[in-house]
Amino acid sequence: MSFKIMRIKAGFTQPQVSEALGIPQSTIACWETGRALPRADKLPVLAKLFGCTIDELLDVPEKGDAQNDELLKGERKDEC
Numbered sequence: 822m823s824f825k826i827m828r829i830k831a832g833f834t835q836p837q838v839s840e841a842l843g844i845p846q847s848t849i850a851c852w853e854t855g856r857a858l859p860r861a862d863k864l865p866v867l868a869k870l871f872g873c874t875i876d877e878l879l880d881v882p883e884k885g886d887a888q889n890d891e892l893l894k895g896e897r898k899d900e901c
Contacts, residue, residue, distance in 0.1 A: 822880060825853040831871040841870060 828838060828849075835853075839846040842863055851857040859867055864875045871878065 822877070823853070824878070827871045827873060827878065828853070833870065838867075838870065842866060 828835070833841075835846050835849045839849050844863070848857065852859055858879070864878060868875045868878050
């Protein structure tokens with residue numbers, strides 16, 4: 822499930838999530854479009870906020886998936 826769908830299902834707006842995490846709203850938009858991923862220290866807060874696990878939040882990709890390979894290389898950044 823996409824980050825945006827999880828946020829909406831949990832009943833939050835981008836501004837509410839950005840305020841809860843103390844980050845710019847543009848960062849939330851980047852997460853939702855797949856241009857960036859949340860930093861590890863934000864994951865527990867997001868999971869609690871959305872009522873899900875961290876794995877569900879990240880929609881953990883299968884081994885060999887292009888996104889997973891990119892993550893393992895460390896090419897994705899927290900902010901765009």
